[in-house]
Amino acid sequence: MTIKDYEGKVSLEHSSGSSTEGTSVLFIYLSLIRYGLELLELLVNSLPIREKSKLDGTKAIRGGIPLIFPQFAKASEPSAETANLPQHGIARVSTWKFLGAVTDNEEEVSARFGLTDAQVPENFHKEWPKKFELIFTVTLTANTLKNTLEVRNNGTEPFEFNALLHTYYSVPISIKGLNEVTYLDKVNNFARIRDVKDSITIDQETDRIYMDVPKDEFIIDLGQPDGVGNFTLKKLNLKDTVVWNPWIKKALEMSDFGDDEYKKMVCVEPGTVTEYVKLEAGKTWECGQIIKVFALKSKLTK
Numbered sequence: 001m002t003i004k005d006y007e008g009k010v011s012l013e014h015s016s017g018s019s020t021e022g023t024s025v026l027f028i029y030l031s032l033i034r035y036g037l038e039l040l041e042l043l044v045n046s047l048p049i050r051e052k053s054k055l056d057g058t059k060a061i062r063g064g065i066p067l068i069f070p071q072f073a074k075a076s077e078p079s080a081e082t083a084n085l086p087q088h089g090i091a092r093v094s095t096w097k098f099l100g101a102v103t104d105n106e107e108e109v110s111a112r113f114g115l116t117d118a119q120v121p122e123n124f125h126k127e128w129p130k131k132f133e134l135i136f137t138v139t140l141t142a143n144t145l146k147n148t149l150e151v152r153n154n155g156t157e158p159f160e161f162n163a164l165l166h167t168y169y170s171v172p173i174s175i176k177g178l179n180e181v182t183y184l185d186k187v188n189n190f191a192r193i194r195d196v197k198d199s200i201t202i203d204q205e206t207d208r209i210y211m212d213v214p215k216d217e218f219i220i221d222l223g224q225p226d227g228v229g230n231f232t233l234k235k236l237n238l239k240d241t242v243v244w245n246p247w248i249k250k251a252l253e254m255s256d257f258g259d260d261e262y263k264k265m266v267c268v269e270p271g272t273v274t275e276y277v278k279l280e281a282g283k284t285w286e287c288g289q290i291i292k293v294f295a296l297k298s299k300l301t302k
């Protein structure tokens, strides 16, 4: 079990052989690239950084799990406190600090990253002059990746925010567990549509905000016989879930997205975005997700 911090890159290794790494120098992201464990391989292969993603700090990293705070998309209400912030807010374009290990034992290894208002670029801080602290905790076990995000209000007045974990998956998947949930269809002028299909399969431009999702756990289905390799995504204290794939035309328009990458990716993004969370001065709010890999058949029969 090891946690290393070298040249700003933090790597977590679990004794089972699984590992994950991220950077605290630029933006918080996780490029789950070095797992050695069969159980986690499919998950690992599913969260890489997009090949054309900019890593020089000029843009949010396209891959891993960019953190969206305090604004999802652009604020639709001009009166919102966050109205002048860029699309998806400031956390994904600010420099986080590695705060060190939390646990490091046989069961799990975890580390924390922090962002306060003092680390936010001046132009964004001016537009949202709140005193806040974010703590992002990454916990790895033999078959789960857990992320929690704590938001603290260090000011003297309440503030309002959205939060979302913009997780990029790179496998041809379908998602089960969003049936009977109403979504706002962003590619159809925000039409409200009730999803009655058993599972969502990505075969066209998809940009949906599933609202008030009652079930907290979904199955990410890799389409293998007997569900081998599938994983579950559990959202923690988050109401909504966004599902996004830019498909052909939008992919061509994005300079930091490979022209063909739309075929092997989808973002499944648990968040609270259809309303703002109001956080009183001195209080903390927490949310997160747990991604759990099912045992492969070969492992189960051993």
Ligand code: BG6
Binding pocket: 060, 073, 087, 088, 166, 186, 207, 208, 242, 244, 269
């Ligand atoms: C999704 C939004 O969360 O993120 C989409 O619903 C958006 O509308 C996508 O296009 C990517 O956003 P960005 O800012 O990373 O290009």
